[in-house]
Amino acid sequence: MPVRLGSERLLDSPALDGKRVGVVCNPASVDGHLRHIADRLAAHPRARLAAIFGPQHGFRSDVQENMIETGHGEDEIRQVPVYSLYSETRQPTAAMLRDLDLLVIDLQDVGTRIYTYIYTMANCLMAARAHGVKAIVCDRPNPIGGLAIEGPMLARGFESFVGQYPIPMRHGMTIGELARLFNEEFGIGADVDVIAMEGWPREMYHDATGLPWVLPSPNIPTLDTAIVYPGTVLFEGTNVSEGRGTTRPFELVGAPRIVAERFADQMNRLELPGVRFRPAVFEPTFHKHAQQQCGGCQIHVLDRARFRPVETGVALVAAFRASDPERFAWRDPPYEYEREKRPIDILAGSAEVREQIERGTPARQIARSWEGAVQAFLKIRKRFLMY
Numbered sequence: 001m002p003v004r005l006g007s008e009r010l011l012d013s014p015a016l017d018g019k020r021v022g023v024v025c026n027p028a029s030v031d032g033h034l035r036h037i038a039d040r041l042a043a044h045p046r047a048r049l050a051a052i053f054g055p056q057h058g059f060r061s062d063v064q065e066n067m068i069e070t071g072h073g074e075d076e077i078r079q080v081p082v083y084s085l086y087s088e089t090r091q092p093t094a095a096m097l098r099d100l101d102l103l104v105i106d107l108q109d110v111g112t113r114i115y116t117y118i119y120t121m122a123n124c125l126m127a128a129r130a131h132g133v134k135a136i137v138c139d140r141p142n143p144i145g146g147l148a149i150e151g152p153m154l155a156r157g158f159e160s161f162v163g164q165y166p167i168p169m170r171h172g173m174t175i176g177e178l179a180r181l182f183n184e185e186f187g188i189g190a191d192v193d194v195i196a197m198e199g200w201p202r203e204m205y206h207d208a209t210g211l212p213w214v215l216p217s218p219n220i221p222t223l224d225t226a227i228v229y230p231g232t233v234l235f236e237g238t239n240v241s242e243g244r245g246t247t248r249p250f251e252l253v254g255a256p257r258i259v260a261e262r263f264a265d266q267m268n269r270l271e272l273p274g275v276r277f278r279p280a281v282f283e284p285t286f287h288k289h290a291q292q293q294c295g296g297c298q299i300h301v302l303d304r305a306r307f308r309p310v311e312t313g314v315a316l317v318a319a320f321r322a323s324d325p326e327r328f329a330w331r332d333p334p335y336e337y338e339r340e341k342r343p344i345d346i347l348a349g350s351a352e353v354r355e356q357i358e359r360g361t362p363a364r365q366i367a368r369s370w371e372g373a374v375q376a377f378l379k380i381r382k383r384f385l386m387y
Helices: 006-011 037-042 117-131 175-185 223-237 260-269 309-323 343-348 352-358 363-369 371-384
Strands: 020-024 048-054 073-075 080-084 102-105 134-138 150-153 168-170 192-195 252-255 275-282 294-301
Touching (some): 006 037, 006 192, 020 037, 117 134, 117 175, 134 175, 150 309, 150 371, 168 223, 168 309, 168 371, 175 371, 223 294, 223 309, 252 275, 252 309, 260 275, 260 294, 260 309, 294 309, 309 352, 309 363, 363 371
Parallel strands (some): 020 102, 048 080, 102 134, 134 192
Antiparallel strands (some): 073 080, 150 168, 252 294, 275 294
16 A cells, blocks of 8 residues: 555645635645645635745746745635745745644655755744744655665754754754754744654665656656765755756756766775665766766665665765866855855855865764764654654
C-alpha cells in the first residue's frame, strides 16, 4: 500500500468544515492520485479556499534560482489571490491572513538544511502566531529517508533564508517533524497541528512510498538529484557549475578546462563510500558557464546506505579547487537575500568548511569535525520524531 499523506488525512477529516482556508503549496503538493491540494480544497463541500501562497520558485514552480519574485497575482482557475512568499515579504502579512480561519502548509521538502521551503513553513508559523490564525502542517516523506544525519551545523551569526535554525545539512526529519522542532525547541509558539502520514517507516526513500514524484523545484527533477543534493548544493557557493542548465543538475558538476577523465579518476581514488564518479563533459544551456564545455563528472550513487553526500560534496569542491587553483573561486554575494556573507559560508553554515578546504584538510577529516555537533543534535531531534 502506498504511504498515506498528511494532506489526504486532513481532507478526510472534519478539521476543515466551515473554515476559510489559505494553503501554502506548489506543483508537488499532490496526493497519491496526483490530485493537487488546491483543487481538492476548492472543491471541498464544507470549506472555502480563500488564498494560495507560493514558496521560492513560485506557486507554479516556474521561477529559476535566486530570482526574487516581485509581485502577487490571481489564480485564474480557482479565482483566489496568489501570494508569493519569496518576494518583498517571506511570510504572510496581516492583510494576506485577514480573511482566513486556517493556514494549511503542504510542501515537499528534500531533506537538506538549505532548502528554503522549511523556512517558508517556519515563517508562516510565525505569522500565524502573530495574527491569531491556526496553522496545519501536512506531513510528507523525507525523500532521502529519515535515518542518516550528516553535515555541519548552522553556527550562530550565519543565519539566513537558507538556514534559520541550527540543524545539520542532512537533517533526517520530515517537514512535519521540523515544524514541531521549530515551533517548540526554537520558540515560534504557534497554534499548529501536524497531520502525520500513515505507512512511512524512517528508512524509506521516496521511490518505495508508492507516491508519484513531482519535482519540488525546477532543479530537483529526480530522486537521484535529491540524494546527492545535500553535498553538491555547496557548488552554489563556487564558480564551478552544479549542472544547472543540464538535465542532471547537482549530479553533473564541472568547469571549463577540467579534463574529465583525470578528474573522475582522482575522485575514484579517494574510495568514498557508496559512490562512483563517471567522467562527464557537458555544456550548460544557462547559468554558470552557459554554452561553454565543462569537464568534470557525474555522481553515481551505488549504495544509498553507505553514501555520505555532504562529505562527498566537500571532497568534490576541494578537488576542483586543487585541479585549477588559479581559476577556481568562491562565489561573491549576493545570494538569496544575503548581501554580505560569502555564499559558501551561509550554505555550509559557517566559515569553517571553506577555511578547512583552503588549508587542505582532507574531506574525511572535515567530516569528523562535525560529528560531535551531529550527535548533540540527535538528542534534541529525538523528542520530535513522529515515526
